[in-house]
Every structure is written in C-alpha cells, then in structure tokens.
Amino acid sequence: MSALNTPAHRPRLSLGPILYLWPREQVLDFYAELLETPVDVVYLGETICSKRRQLKPEDYWELAERVTAAGKQAVISTLALIESDGELKTLKRICADERFMIEAGDLAALDFLEGRPFVAGHSINLYNHRTLAFLAERGLKRWVMPVELGRDTAADLLKHRPEGVECELFAFGRLPLAYSARCFTAYNRGLGKDNCEFCCGDYPDGVLVTTQEGQEFLSLNGIQTQSAGTHNLLASLDEVRALGVDLLRISPQSKHTADVVRTFADCLTGDLDPAEGTARLSGWAPSGLCDGYWTGQSGYQVGMPAAIG
C-alpha cells in the first residue's frame, strides 16, 4: 500500500494530457519546460478529438521516452469518447504498445487493456468499491476520481481500496464536464465537425461562455465542455494528504503551468503555505478558482476546507 496515513505522506504530482489543440512547436516547448519542473508523472496523448493529428502516437511515444529519461513516469492517455472505426483502430494500436502505462478514457480501452496494468481516467465511471475491485482484478493500478465526486466519497473509497491501487485527484485546471458528438467550437463558428477547419486551434484554453449577467461559466473545447472556473485542491492540501491520496493532477493550460507545478511542489515540501499558494494560483486562473465539487457543493462554488482532526 502506498498510502501512509501520516502527516509525512506526500502525494506525487502529475501533469494531465494537453486538452487543447496547440501548435506542434508549442506542445514540444511546453514539455521541454515542464520536464524541468518537479512533476513526477506525465500523461501524454490526444483525449478529445481524433481529427487533431499534429502529434501522432509515434510523437507521443517519443515524448514518453524523453519523460522516462528525465526520471519521470510517462503514461499514454487515450480518447474519452470513441465513436468511429478509425478511432477504435488507433486506440487498439496505442493499447498494443506495452512500453508505457496507458490511461483508459473510454470503456473501449478497458476491453483492450484488460489483463495488463492500466490507469482508469476520470471519464471512466468509477463511483464505488465494487467497480474499483472489479477493475483492480482486471489490471487497474491507478484511478483518477470522477471530478464530481468530493472528499466524502474519496475518503470512503480510499479507506478500503484494493492493495496496490493508487488514487489520483484532478487537482488543478478547468474541469472536464461533458463530451458530445457535436464540436461546439465549430458549431459556434458556423461550421460542422466534418469541415471544422481546426478552429479549436484559435482558442488555446477553450472558448469562454458567459451568462447573460456576466458570470464566466463554461469553456468549450471541441466536443468537450469544461468549466470556466479552474478547479483547485491546493486550499484543501492538508485534507488531501490526510486521506492518503497518491497523486495530484495538474491539467495543462496555455500559460503558467510550470508555475502552478512549482507552487504545488513548494506547498508539498512545506516551503510554502497552501493559503499563500492558492493566492498565487488565483492570479493564473483565467476565470478564477473553484472547488465546490471537493467540498460537496456545486462544482462552480468555492468551498471551505474541512477542519482536520
């Protein structure tokens, strides 16, 4: 068991897959920069749209080699929603490569990964012990909690988790809320998905959706709908540590991701107070911070950290 329920327990930091369409050069520069940070695990791959091919599986494998050479764990992430034959074939090809751990985004990946070690991403619906045990018997080594589940469910699942299975929380970033057949970026540009002109490339952090009274509410990223608010668990770091969470995921954004990683890392080593760290993060969140899901409220809200002990 990696969870040691002691004050010394220190979760590792992971970098989630890039959810947006960034130019190839920007992606390569991004990883060059992030490999210099104290991040422990790096997830690589396209998880949103199969039409985005500026990096191919081969490119991600090459990046994964670099991640490994930097002394970090590389994990290959896969599409959250699989509809077409082409997508299924690519997924099968990615899952057939056994050099790196793979993160399942769709149930289809479980079919291909069964019997070897794998990670279940947050878009796999793992809500209870029986599902956890069922997947653990099939090779699950780590799961990323569905983002709408809060600390009470996390505490419950962590208390009786199967031996050797790690728990990762989505700790910083715009929340992945929904997936659709429709590409909303194209839709709002008057285009269809089949002739999208890769217009999502114009929005490195998604397209902002604001309510009629000016509340920054959602961010549209191709077929994915995200929260506008940046979910942040740094304010609840003591609680997260006490629960024995193994990994905290930072979801890439176009600016300040390395700063975010360092801020989390400094709080984990005790060099920075989480409240002060959270104040820094709020300056880097395009539409402000939220953590309502964690505290059992609506996702967009900002909750109070629970009293520990």
Place this chain on the structure above:
Amino acid sequence: MELVCPAGNLPMLKAAVDNGADAVYIGFRDDTNARHFAGLNFNDKQIAEGVKYAHDRRVKVFVAINTYAQPNGWERWTAAVDRAAGFGVDAIILADMGVLDYAAERHPNVNLHLSVQGSATNPAAIGFMQRHFGIKRVVVPRVLSLTQVAHLIQETSVPVEIFGFGSLCVMVEGRCLLSSYASGQSPNTFGACSPASHVEWRDTPQGQETRLGGVLLERRSHGEAAGYPTICKGRYQIGGELRHAIEEPTSLNTLDILPDILAAGVSAIKIEGRQRSTRYVTQVAKVWREAIDACKRNPQAFRPKESWNQILAQVSEGAQTTIGPYERTWH
C-alpha cells in the same frame, strides 16, 4: 423492432400498455434511477400491479436502476436490483459496472440491459460489458449518426436499442456533469439533470429568468416559450454574441427516418419521458405503434402522416424538433 415506452406511475404504465407499447420501463422511488423526481415512480405495490397488468397483455416491463452507486448508498442499489428481480421483470436496465457485477453474480437468470447512462458507444465497449456481465441489450447514447448505428449493429452481437423520441441529451449520457457543476446534483449521482429543487423561475424587468443553482441559464422576453431549463439549452454570451452556444431548445423526433432505423437492424426504439404525463405517453405510444406497423408493412412507401407529426408536436418540449445526432450535419 420493439417499442419501449416510459412510465412514471401506474396510470402511465397502463396507458403505454393499452396504446401499443411492446415494453414499458419504470423506476423505483429513489435516486437509483435517472428520473428521480418528487411524486414520480413506483412503490412495491404499484410495481406488482404494473407487472401483472403488462404481463397479462403480453407486454414486457423493464426496471431502470441506472444511476451510479456511491459508497454511502451502495445497499440502496443492490436492494433495488434484488427487488426488481423479485418482481419477475423482463429486464433490469443498469449503468454502473459495480452494480452490473453484483446483478450478474446474484441474479444470473435476469436479463440485464446496459443503460444509455452506461455510455457505451462502440463495439469494444459493448463487448467488454457483454463479456463480463452478459448484457442482453445496449441502449446507445445519442452521439452516433444513423450510419454509425447501422455499422455498430454489424459489429456487435448485442441487440441495440436507440432513442427515437423525447428530450434530446446533447452530451454523451453517463458522462455529463453539467448539472452538478451548477446544482451539486447530476444524473449520475442523484438521478436528475437540473433537479427541480435547484431551479428558479423569476420575472424581472429585463425578462423572465431561469436559474439552476443560482446560475443564470436563460433570460427571455416575456411571452417567449420556455422549456424545462437545462444547461445545454441555455442562452449565453459567446464571442460577443448572445446565442444557444450548445444547442437550441429542441427535442428529438426520428419519425422521418424510421425506415432507415428499421433497415439498420435496430432492435428496439425508446421513447423518452417518464417524467411526462399519461396523456403524453398515450399519444406518443399510439402514433409510434401505428408508424412502426406501417413502416414494417411497407418501408419503401413509408411517409409520416401529417396528423402524427401534429400530435407529436403538441406533446414535444420546446418549439422545434430535430433528428439530432442521427443526422451527420448535426455534429
């Protein structure tokens, strides 16, 4: 092709049975099903009576236990599965892998269907569910075009059910958290999208406002038609424009493509709307029964009757209907 109709209570079940449903789907009065609304759904006595009424008329009954069980309520889901099995229903519609695992182990002779909330959209996902839980049918999310549905049917040995009519989910079902982002409760965790307890309607000088969990989803001029507020059908500012950024307030109607649905080899067509009225299910079941029978008799000559579309338009939510994702241009 089976016609599967919704029933939120006993009068609706009887109306569905009397007006041509081949199967009726229902839920218990708690958060174990995706239409967890106050005053809706069945207690044990009503289920027993409903099952008898339907079975006496050779109509099947399915029980939906299609939300995701959380650790603090796990026993509610297993108890629901045991109860449904005890009533001799024709199938239990499940979404959660843990609950499926329980049901398959405890009740190996009960038919299990994978709910639309199970979010299986391809042959590999369906194959995984079939291999482990022996599912006898899959209800596919509203993300595939009809061409993709037809192809999927070729690639899987599990019979496929699709949604034909009713409210249109824009997101892949089972993986949409929009409702809980604003209200704290989602179809997965609570069995409701936009739970009524968190919806506010307010008349203001600027117009009529609808909110979910305090978030303004829509502000319309007085007199504009208003459907039930969901985040995906709200009107927002995007790129300097005020618009329905995700989808218009439309509902699904596939009557126009019924011959193609039949030709694709779809095993069952589902009508959404357990939260609707007895009048709704009466009208919709009658029209769809007539349409399916006409289409089976002569698919080439099939044209939806004007009177059918008029009846369906009267009971549709929102002013417009759409073929939705079944048509590729919708994507």
